[in-house]
Structures are given as structure tokens and as C-alpha cells.
Amino acid sequence: MKLRTFLLNTVLVAAVSITGCDKDKDDNGGDSETKTNITAASWKISAATAMGTDILGFVDACYLDNRVTFRDDLTGNVDEQADVCSPTTAGEFTWTLNTAETEMTLSTSLVPGGNNTFKIVSASSTTLVLSQVTTIPPAPVPLEIVVTLTHP
Numbered sequence: 001m002k003l004r005t006f007l008l009n010t011v012l013v014a015a016v017s018i019t020g021c022d023k024d025k026d027d028n029g030g031d032s033e034t035k036t037n038i039t040a041a042s043w044k045i046s047a048a049t050a051m052g053t054d055i056l057g058f059v060d061a062c063y064l065d066n067r068v069t070f071r072d073d074l075t076g077n078v079d080e081q082a083d084v085c086s087p088t089t090a091g092e093f094t095w096t097l098n099t100a101e102t103e104m105t106l107s108t109s110l111v112p113g114g115n116n117t118f119k120i121v122s123a124s125s126t127t128l129v130l131s132q133v134t135t136i137p138p139a140p141v142p143l144e145i146v147v148t149l150t151h152p
Contacts, residue, residue: 034101035072037125042067042079046127047148055145060085067152070095076106104130126150 045064048056056064062085070076080090094107106116121129131146 032097032101034097034123037123038070038128039072040125041151042069043128043149044068044152045147046150049146050143062086063089068149121146 044067045056045059047054048059062080062083065081065083066085066089067079067081068076069079074094074096076093076095078090078093080088084090096105097103098105102120104118104120108116115132115134118130118132121131123129128149129146130149131144133142133144135142
């Protein structure tokens with residue numbers, strides 16, 4: 001049960017940490033193509049893997065219907081839609097890109113168990129893929145979580 005809860009929390013944290021890989025002129029979320037891509041529309045989880053194994057079936061429905069929106073002013077919002085998680089994951093956050101636009105950092109973890117920084121695997125105007133290596137208690141084994149997001 002702890003492993004499943006931690007995986008679900010990590011997937012949701014990753015879902016809220018979306019960005020793209022195209023580089024323009026920006027070093028912290030300014031007027032780049034990456035920022036334009038992620039702020040154009042809301043996003044939701046469409047796939048999730050752990051160490052290459054599909055884990056989408058283990059993600060609670062309340063996470064799967066969430067809509068994540070990133071705004072141009074480097075703020076964002078999680079909207080829970082019809083299936084609300086308990087405790088809720090809805091709320092506001094801030095975000096930044098690193099200089100190379102290969103990582104994104106959030107102001108807070110939106111669910112327990114994850115951290116705030118995510119590697120950008122790939123991005124397009126319709127699909128965002130990001131990852132985070134994390135350790136799932138009680139075993140101290142690093143586990144890579146990869147999440148794919150698309151427009152609802």
C-alpha cells in the first residue's frame with residue numbers, strides 16, 4: 001500500500017511539473033518557445049511508467065482527471081475536475097525553468113512524497129514527457145518515474 005501511494009504521489013507531482021525542451025532566449029521561464037508551449041493549454045496524465053513498466057493502472061482516477069495549467073507569469077493551477085482526491089491536490093503554485101531548459105522546479109510539492117525538480121525528457125506542442133528519479137520507502141532503491149501528459 002505504501003509503494004502504491006508513493007507511486008501515485010510521485011506521478012501526480014511529475015504531472016504538475018511539465019515543461020518543454022525547445023530553447024530560445026530565456027534562462028528562467030521568460031519568453032521562450034518552451035514557455036509558450038506549456039502555457040498554451042491545460043494538461044492531464046495520459047501515460048506513466050516506473051523503470052519502463054506501465055503503472056497507469058495503479059494511478060487513482062482522482063489524479064487522472066486533474067487538469068494542470070501553467071501561466072505566462074510563472075504561476076500555475078491544479079484543477080481536480082469531477083473526481084476530487086482526498087486530501088485535495090487542487091491549488092496554485094509557481095514554477096521556473098533552469099537555464100538550459102532541461103529541468104523545471106515548482107514552488108512546492110503538490111502531493112506528499114515527491115520533490116520539486118523534474119527532468120524534461122521530451123516536449124512538443126501536444127505532448128510533454130518528464131521524469132524524476134526517486135526512492136520508494138522502505139527499500140532504498142532509486143526508481144525512475146516517467147509521465148506523459150497531453151491536452152484534455
